[in-house]
Amino acid sequence: MTLFGLFTRRGSAPVARERLQVLLAHERAALDKIDLVAVLRDEILAVIGRHVSVDPDRVKVKMNRGRAVSTLEVDIEIPTSPRTLARPPGGAAVAT
Amino acid sequence: MAKVLVVTSGKGGVGKTTSTAALGAALAQSGENVVVVDFDVGLRNLDLVMGAERRVVYDLINVVQGDAKLAQAVIRDKRLDTLSILPASQTRDKDALTEEGVARVMDELRAMFDWVICDSPAGIERGAVLAMRHADMAVIVTNPEVSSVRDSDRIIGLLDAKTVKAEKGETVSKHLLLARYDPARAARADMLTIEDVLDILSIPLLGVIPESREVLRASNIGAPVTLANPASAPARAYRDAARRLTGELLPMTVPADRAGLFGRLFGGRAA
Numbered sequence: 001m002t003l004f005g006l007f008t009r010r011g012s013a014p015v016a017r018e019r020l021q022v023l024l025a026h027e028r029a030a031l032d033k034i035d036l037v038a039v040l041r042d043e044i045l046a047v048i049g050r051h052v053s054v055d056p057d058r059v060k061v062k063m064n065r066g067r068a069v070s071t072l073e074v075d076i077e078i079p080t081s082p083r084t085l086a087r088p089p090g091g092a093a094v095a096t
Numbered sequence: 097m098a099k100v101l102v103v104t105s106g107k108g109g110v111g112k113t114t115s116t117a118a119l120g121a122a123l124a125q126s127g128e129n130v131v132v133v134d135f136d137v138g139l140r141n142l143d144l145v146m147g148a149e150r151r152v153v154y155d156l157i158n159v160v161q162g163d164a165k166l167a168q169a170v171i172r173d174k175r176l177d178t179l180s181i182l183p184a185s186q187t188r189d190k191d192a193l194t195e196e197g198v199a200r201v202m203d204e205l206r207a208m209f210d211w212v213i214c215d216s217p218a219g220i221e222r223g224a225v226l227a228m229r230h231a232d233m234a235v236i237v238t239n240p241e242v243s244s245v246r247d248s249d250r251i252i253g254l255l256d257a258k259t260v261k262a263e264k265g266e267t268v269s270k271h272l273l274l275a276r277y278d279p280a281r282a283a284r285a286d287m288l289t290i291e292d293v294l295d296i297l298s299i300p301l302l303g304v305i306p307e308s309r310e311v312l313r314a315s316n317i318g319a320p321v322t323l324a325n326p327a328s329a330p331a332r333a334y335r336d337a338a339r340r341l342t343g344e345l346l347p348m349t350v351p352a353d354r355a356g357l358f359g360r361l362f363g364g365r366a367a
Contacts, residue, residue, distance in 0.1 A: 011285020017292045
């Protein structure tokens with residue numbers, strides 16, 4: 001550090017404050033996103049599961065947050081074999 | 097109506113146990129019937145800080161598992177008969193705490209005391225979640241330092257999600273206790289100020305505990321700092337914080353230890 005720098009040294013606290021504000025803004029948004037996707041996944045699964053039996057591991061919910069538009073991608077694999085449909089034989093396989 | 101208070105922080109070493117002991121003793125000194133409960137299973141220290149380590153026979157785990165009655169495990173403080181401690185186990189691990197067992201013990205404690213103060217373990221895992229689970233209010237102990245502030249933010253999120261109150265759609269009231277604060281360093285912009293931390297965490301301020309050698313002295317002799325040296329700056333700060341917990345409105349000040357001649361000559365820096 002130069003002698004001049006010694007006299008003009010600025011405190012480090014404002015740097016700490018700014019770093020924290022940026023970091024926590026990101027972390028709070030990220031945590032919210034994780035929660036939202038988990039909630040959406042559970043509720044979508046529950047609605048679909050009322051009509052068709054689905055394997056919980058075959059349901060993918062993805063959220064992408066962009067600057068202007070955010071997208072929600074839901075990918076559900078529904079088995080085609082009649083044995084795996086939720087409704088018993090005789091009833092409608094897929095209720096409408 | 098009994099109040100359950102959790103003292104929590106996320107980060108370790110910021111002063112949870114010191115604050116639990118000091119706030120518990122301050123509330124007990126004002127006539128409230130208080131029990132402090134150590135949730136740090138496997139690393140118990142509240143008994144040591146309070147000078148009760150040689151009187152521990154049964155602990156929280158024994159009570160949770162039904163091996164001892166609550167009355168057998170609760171230790172009455174020798175200096176204050178309104179203050180009691182329920183120690184944690186030193187040999188078991190936190191998996192020995194069951195959700196239902198903890199709920200039952202908390203209900204029993206509510207019936208016996210005015211204040212149940214839970215000293216949380218560090219971290220955001222099961223032990224910390226169990227400690228906050230039944231809380232009506234929370235004291236978040238934070239140091240004016242980046243990692244402590246960040247972890248406090250996480251803990252605030254957990255209090256809003258994983259407590260019984262949160263699950264019922266109610267809120268746990270949250271209070272910031274800023275510990276190890278050095279007003280001189282904050283004034284030189286070498287340390288986050290009270291306002292900085294409040295801006296970032298946006299929860300109400302319960303008190304500011306100044307950095308002080310009296311805190312270490314108190315734990316050395318096994319007494320809450322509010323009892324070890326009632327006139328010291330941290331003791332006064334903890335007493336004010338305890339009064340605010342009971343709903344009193346007091347002006348916010350940062351007490352200072354009186355500097356001796358040596359301290360005054362060399363800038364009066366505490367600790």
